[in-house]
Amino acid sequence: MKYCPRCKEIKPLDEFGRNRSERSGLTAYCRPCHSIATRETRRRNHGSERNYLLKLRYGVTEDEVERMIAEQAVSASSAFTRSLSTWTTTT
Numbered sequence: 025m026k027y028c029p030r031c032k033e034i035k036p037l038d039e040f041g042r043n044r045s046e047r048s049g050l051t052a053y054c055r056p057c058h059s060i061a062t063r064e065t066r067r068r069n070h071g072s073e074r075n076y077l078l079k080l081r082y083g084v085t086e087d088e089v090e091r092m093i094a095e096q097a098v099s100a101s102s103a104f105t106r107s108l109s110t111w112t113t114t115t
């Protein structure tokens with residue numbers, strides 16, 4: 025069992041993800057908390073999770089994509105812009 029300082033609950037070890045950088049080999053937070061904390065960090069550092077994914081996958085920001093669509097550099101119906109709209113529903 026391991027204490028999660030975020031939700032302040034003691035949970036079984038398999039509720040925690042693996043993390044080599046932690047001495048315990050497990051993430052500091054339980055899985056649900058860890059994914060929330062990761063998302064919050066991305067929002068803080070990148071503006072939004074969508075922005076983070078854009079930068080990660082395509083090296084562009086949301087603003088740049090908006091401009092590309094406005095300038096019709098990319099089609100609003102392209103696979104690229106369709107994949108963007110699916111990300112907005114996951115956050």
Ligand SMILES: [Zn+2]
Pocket residue numbers: 028029030031032033053054055056057058
């Ligand atoms: Zn937790």
